[in-house]
Amino acid sequence: MMGSDTDRAVSSVVGVVLLLGITILGTGVVVGLGSQAFADAERGATVSQAGHSLTQFDSKAAIVALGESSSQRVDLGPSGNGEFVTDGDAGWLRIVHQNATGSGQNETIYNASLGSVSYRNDDVVIGYQGGGVWERRDNGSVMRSPPEFNYRGATLTLPVMRVTSDSRASGPTTALVTRQNDSRQVFPNASASDADENWSDEGAPYGDNTAYENPVTSGNVTVTVKSQFYQAWAEYFRTRTTGEVSVDHDRNRASVELVTVASIGEFTLNDVISNDRLTARGQAPGHSLTDFNVTFQTESQGSGFNNYDGGFYLESDQHQFEYLVHVPSGGNPDHLELYMFYRNTETNEQHVWANKSVDADTGPVRIEESNGASRLVVDLTAGDATNGLNLTYQDASPDGTELDWNQPFATDIDFNHTADGEPRTFVENDSATTYLLTRHYVAKLGDEFTVNAHGTTGGSGGGVHLDHAASKGVLDYDPGAGGTYITYLHVTENEIQVELD
Numbered sequence: 001m002m003g004s005d006t007d008r009a010v011s012s013v014v015g016v017v018l019l020l021g022i023t024i025l026g027t028g029v030v031v032g033l034g035s036q037a038f039a040d041a042e043r044g045a046t047v048s049q050a051g052h053s054l055t056q057f058d059s060k061a062a063i064v065a066l067g068e069s070s071s072q073r074v075d076l077g078p079s080g081n082g083e084f085v086t087d088g089d090a091g092w093l094r095i096v097h098q099n100a101t102g103s104g105q106n107e108t109i110y111n112a113s114l115g116s117v118s119y120r121n122d123d124v125v126i127g128y129q130g131g132g133v134w135e136r137r138d139n140g141s142v143m144r145s146p147p148e149f150n151y152r153g154a155t156l157t158l159p160v161m162r163v164t165s166d167s168r169a170s171g172p173t174t175a176l177v178t179r180q181n182d183s184r185q186v187f188p189n190a191s192a193s194d195a196d197e198n199w200s201d202e203g204a205p206y207g208d209n210t211a212y213e214n215p216v217t218s219g220n221v222t223v224t225v226k227s228q229f230y231q232a233w234a235e236y237f238r239t240r241t242t243g244e245v246s247v248d249h250d251r252n253r254a255s256v257e258l259v260t261v262a263s264i265g266e267f268t269l270n271d272v273i274s275n276d277r278l279t280a281r282g283q284a285p286g287h288s289l290t291d292f293n294v295t296f297q298t299e300s301q302g303s304g305f306n307n308y309d310g311g312f313y314l315e316s317d318q319h320q321f322e323y324l325v326h327v328p329s330g331g332n333p334d335h336l337e338l339y340m341f342y343r344n345t346e347t348n349e350q351h352v353w354a355n356k357s358v359d360a361d362t363g364p365v366r367i368e369e370s371n372g373a374s375r376l377v378v379d380l381t382a383g384d385a386t387n388g389l390n391l392t393y394q395d396a397s398p399d400g401t402e403l404d405w406n407q408p409f410a411t412d413i414d415f416n417h418t419a420d421g422e423p424r425t426f427v428e429n430d431s432a433t434t435y436l437l438t439r440h441y442v443a444k445l446g447d448e449f450t451v452n453a454h455g456t457t458g459g460s461g462g463g464v465h466l467d468h469a470a471s472k473g474v475l476d477y478d479p480g481a482g483g484t485y486i487t488y489l490h491v492t493e494n495e496i497q498v499e500l501d
Contacts, residue, residue, distance in 0.1 A: 094223070268471060305327040
């Protein structure tokens with residue numbers, strides 16, 4: 001019996017020891033897990049704060065870099081277990097103009113380091129670079145705030161923001177931002193050079209001593225960024241530009257090849273009426289026009305085109321082209337009048353074409369009535385070079401044109417393109433289709449021209465009011481240079497120093 005009591009006593013002691021051990025172990029695990037969770041929460045809060053601080057830094061840095069202030073101080077907050085770092089050699093940006101000046105040569109317009117101001121905490125890096133704020137975790141990156149980079153249509157505006165200093169700080173940190181130099185104009189730039197200039201030299205002028213001038217009339221422009229945030233740069237290029245984006249993961253690079261919109265395509269009268277002009281860019285040389293048609297629609301049911309004058313006028317630096325449709329008065333006319341005009345504004349050579357008896361009911365220029373609405377259809381590219389609606393070369397000066405066509409017209413003219421039966425000579429009373437004339441004159445306008453509509457509303461127009469939203473058209477042409485050239489380039493270099501304290 002004594003042995004049994006002893007065994008029970010020993011068992012009780014062992015049980016108490018085990019219970020205490022389990023309790024201590026569990027408490028340690030809980031404390032450890034709680035400490036880790038607290039540390040993770042603290043780190044997340046610090047990283048988030050750093051991100052907000054660098055976004056604020058971004059706006060203050062832009063004020064300094066673009067010359068609105070000589071200096072700005074920004075409170076970046078605590079660094080926690082991380083640190084704030086400025087690195088003047090972090091990443092770079094390069095701009096290359098391919099086939100510059102039509103020479104087949106490539107010109108490096110700009111190539112310099114971007115630098116950065118970043119917060120680093122283990123595998124997280126949040127950085128200000130190139131006027132934007134970015135975040136990298138593990139092997140990926142995202143944009144927090146967009147860079148100073150804007151490309152729309154055929155215009156690139158790029159104030160390159162450079163950080164040129166090196167420093168680091170931990171704990172509560174402030175950043176003093178100062179402008180290092182005045183903004184430097186990179187492009188356009190009229191700088192001249194000596195006879196030793198060649199295509200391997202970076203910066204103005206071009207390798208053939210041509211100045212950096214707008215508009216850029218040949219080639220295409222590629223912007224490449226090397227950065228630890230390259231994936232986020234690439235995504236920005238994809239979503240905010242109309243360029244073609246490529247990524248080099250092995251070298252941490254993102255590139256965008258800037259591509260202009262090739263043609264206007266579909267439009268409404270709202271887009272082109274009352275000097276709200278559209279600009280067409282990228283037309284290939286020769287007879288590249290494929291489609292130019294417009295349907296004018298009246299504003300209310302039962303309203304027709306009685307005594308109406310309307311059309312389009314297109315202009316480039318030295319060429320003007322206008323067409324006019326005149327609807328005679330008197331209710332339901334059986335015929336319409338169509339005129340086309342062209343002028344070379346440097347030589348004052350003027351061409352005039354007319355057809356004063358266009359069938360109003362059929363053909364590519366006609367009036368339609370449908371569901372109570374009245375529509376004037378004008379399809380200038382219907383048919384082909386020999387079959388279609390013909391106009392006669394003759395002297396005519398109708399009322400209702402937007403441009404002044406009171407100059408004498410040339411007695412004989414030469415069409416010198418290599419399409420649609422050209423080269424060809426015309427004299428007074430010769431005829432040609434609207435297809436041939438429109439393609440020829442739009443080709444004369446070159447690779448950039450403005451497009452505008454006009455029309456009478458009330459008064460001599462007999463009270464004709466158009467529904468600008470319902471009136472629609474199409475202007476399409478084949479693009480030149482593969483659709484990969486840019487027209488306007490505005491680049492500046494803006495340097496800042498950042499002292500961390």
